[in-house]
Structures are given as C-alpha cells and as structure tokens.
Amino acid sequence: MDEDLLAARFDADRGHLRAVAYRMLGSLSEAEDAVQEAWFRLSRSDTSDVRNLSGWLTTVVGRVCLDLLRSRAARREDPLEHYVPDPVVREEGVADPEKEALRADSVGLALLVVLETLTPAERLAFVLHDMFAVSFDEIAPLVDRTPAAARQLASRARRRVRGAAPAPGPGLARQREVVDAFLAASRGGDFEGLLAVLDPDVVLRADGGTRLGAASKLVRGAETVTAQALTFARFRHASRPVVVNGAAGLVSLADGRPVGLMAFTIAGDRIVEIDIVADPERLASLGLTG
Structure with missing residues (x-):
C-alpha cells in the first residue's frame, strides 16, 4: 500500500x-x-x-x-490503592469530539x-x-x-x-445537583449535609504523586470521609465544574493554575466514590486554565 x-x-x-x-x-x-x-x-x-x-x-x-x-x-x-488513572477532562457544556471518543460512558x-x-x-x-x-x-x-x-x-x-465497579449512575444534570450539594455542605462545614449525599460505604482516593506523596490516601466510609472535610478545602474557593470521564467533577485553581481535580462517581442520589488528583505534574498536563 x-x-x-x-x-x-x-x-x-x-x-x-x-x-x-x-x-x-x-x-x-x-x-x-x-x-x-x-x-x-x-x-x-x-x-x-x-x-x-x-x-x-x-x-x-x-x-x-x-x-x-x-x-x-x-x-x-507507588501503592496501587492510592493511584488514580489519568482523567479525561473537558469543560462543562463544551463539546470535544476527540475526548468524547476516549471517554465513552x-x-x-x-x-x-x-x-x-x-x-x-x-x-x-x-x-x-x-x-x-x-x-x-x-x-x-x-x-x-x-x-x-x-x-x-x-x-x-x-x-x-x-x-x-459501581452501577451506572444518573444523568449528568442530576450528578451536578448532588455534587453542588456536596460542595455547599463542604463549604459550610455541614457534616450532616455531607452525610446526606455520601453513600455509607463511600471510598475517597487521593493521588498526590511523587511530589505530594503525603496527600495520597484511601479513606472508606461516610463518617470517615466526612471527618476528612479539610481535604476538600482547596475546592472551597475558585473551583468550577468540569466533566471528568463523562461524570461530574470539580477543578480548583490558584492564580490560574490547577491545584486539584475531584471526580465523583454517583449511584442513585449518593456519592459512592471520590477520586482526587493532586499531583502537580499530572494536573499541569491536563490543559486546564483559569
């Protein structure tokens, strides 16, 4: 040929x-x-x-x-339990055919x-x-x-x-409502509000990479995740919604630079998994801007 x-x-x-x-x-x-x-x-x-x-x-x-x-x-x-695979991120409401082909539901x-x-x-x-x-x-x-x-x-x-693997969740609009409720409760220090949107067996996985290894953790259970509310502090200001692998997510920026990406897996009306990428090197490669 x-x-x-x-x-x-x-x-x-x-x-x-x-x-x-x-x-x-x-x-x-x-x-x-x-x-x-x-x-x-x-x-x-x-x-x-x-x-x-x-x-x-x-x-x-x-x-x-x-x-x-x-x-x-x-x-x-590196411990596999802390590892979060590379996310495919796009701005909410913005179509990206190349990323859509990668993502799929x-x-x-x-x-x-x-x-x-x-x-x-x-x-x-x-x-x-x-x-x-x-x-x-x-x-x-x-x-x-x-x-x-x-x-x-x-x-x-x-x-x-x-x-x-969690069962398929609700549509993106409903996911966003649940994430917004989570964010509001987190910002307000409302532990009861957090418990209301977290599945009892929720898993939180944070990957800080080699540069922020101390930030890497795996936490299980709604009460334990709620007790880790300070983990979400970087998302309280200058955070905006994004779509992460087809699901609702949040990116936090400081001076136009991404400092955290939070992806949510939702089943029914509860968050069953939260995956956080805090690794500066990987965040920088995602092409996110302020």
Missing part, C-alpha cells in the same frame, strides 16, 4: 486505537506512545494479506499495551481504578473482548493461551469488575 494511503488509513483508526490504549493503560501519555508504536510496526510490516486492517491494528495496540502493563507491574513502587474513573487491579492478561482479554468485541481466537495468541483459556481470563476479569 502506498505510504500516504497507509498513513491516511491509520489516521482514520487513530481515535479508535487511542480509546483501546487508554482503557488498557489508564494513562493518556502511554496511550499515545502505544498508538505511535502501532504506526511504526504498521509502516514496517507487509500488510498486503491483511483483510481487516482495523482489527490487525487493534491487536497490535493490544500487544504493545500488554508489554507496557507487564513492565509497569515489574517496576511499580463505559470508561469512568471508577472502572479504570478496578481495571488496575487485574493482571495484564486479564485486562487485555476483558478490554479487547468486552469493550471492543475482539474474538478470543484473536486474543489467544496475544496472551500465549488457547481461546478457551483467554475466555477464562475475560470471565475472571468480568467477575471482579462486576463485584467492584
């Missing part, structure tokens, strides 16, 4: 490939690296006999991501957190099959297993996801 035609064909699949890589890795920068590596492999390969180039590229990205996940697992030093931060607990092979089997309808016959060679064994990997992952 002509190089220009090949490049155009790859660009047509780029959004899909970034979505696959983001779900596999939970990292925007690594997802970009994986897609770029897929292009390098495509440009060096003879694909004249490939009937389904999109499917071929999807499995190439899957293989690249699997290698990255295995490498990450071998070198990980099926990839909220809470789900990405659960995916982090899977083994690399389980994650690949689940993401490729359950999210992108890749057959187990195609997945099996990637994980060096039979199709039946690949099916079992996806099944194990599915059980863990179902047991840990």
